[in-house]
Amino acid sequence: MKKIFWLAPLGALLAIQFIRPDMSNPPVDPAQDLAQVLQPPTEVQGILKDACYDCHSNETKYPWYSQIAPVSWWLAGHIREGREKLNFSTIGALPAGDRAESMSEAAEAVQEGEMPLNSYTWTHASARLSDAQRNLLVNWLNANGEGEASPANGEAAESGHVHSEDD
Numbered sequence: 001m002k003k004i005f006w007l008a009p010l011g012a013l014l015a016i017q018f019i020r021p022d023m024s025n026p027p028v029d030p031a032q033d034l035a036q037v038l039q040p041p042t043e044v045q046g047i048l049k050d051a052c053y054d055c056h057s058n059e060t061k062y063p064w065y066s067q068i069a070p071v072s073w074w075l076a077g078h079i080r081e082g083r084e085k086l087n088f089s090t091i092g093a094l095p096a097g098d099r100a101e102s103m104s105e106a107a108e109a110v111q112e113g114e115m116p117l118n119s120y121t122w123t124h125a126s127a128r129l130s131d132a133q134r135n136l137l138v139n140w141l142n143a144n145g146e147g148e149a150s151p152a153n154g155e156a157a158e159s160g161h162v163h164s165e166d167d
């Protein structure tokens with residue numbers, strides 16, 4: 001009798017494995033990527049890669065459990081939504097004003113602790129930002145956001161050295 005209780009959910013779990021979400025990465029044009037367009041300092045680029053790129057770029061790294069339904073559906077939803085809101089791989093395609101707006105929005109999301117998503121930092125230790133990393137990232141994003149004289153290409157790298165309360 002007890003066996004039945006196990007078999008039904010197990011069967012369901014096996015059955016849903018056939019429903020696979022699209023987990024492919026769209027092609028990447030490095031010339032359009034944030035790294036090229038705004039040329040952040042290496043440390044900032046590292047933080048973005050570790051804490052944001054899996055959901056906000058076309059360079060998602062899918063962990064093994066991302067292949068297993070229903071986790072796969074949940075993660076694919078995050079990635080689709082994340083890319084829709086902000087995609088660092090295609091940031092070069094945005095008009096400068098929209099790009100600055102995105103950077104300001106990102107600064108706010110990070111400052112408020114909204115991003116990276118908690119469900120992500122639980123499973124990705126390198127995405128847990130220290131206060132210093134958070135400050136560095138927020139300052140850089142703001143320096144490239146609205147309200148600041150948005151630096152043009154190239155000079156952006158210089159403005160990356162903003163005065164953060166680094167220790």
Ligand code: HEC
Pocket residue numbers: 048051052053054055056077078079081082085086102105106107109110115116117119120
């Ligand atoms: C696990 C996936 C994931 C990671 C990692 C992640 N995000 Fe997001 N992000 C999302 C999703 C999903 C949304 C859309 C839903 C929402 O706003 O909560 C979003 C929305 C946003 C938005 C739009 C917010 C708004 O108010 O509309 C910004 C800006 C953003 N993320 C920036 C970042 C930055 C910067 C990082 C890295 C520090 C980051 N995200 C890391 C999944 C992620």
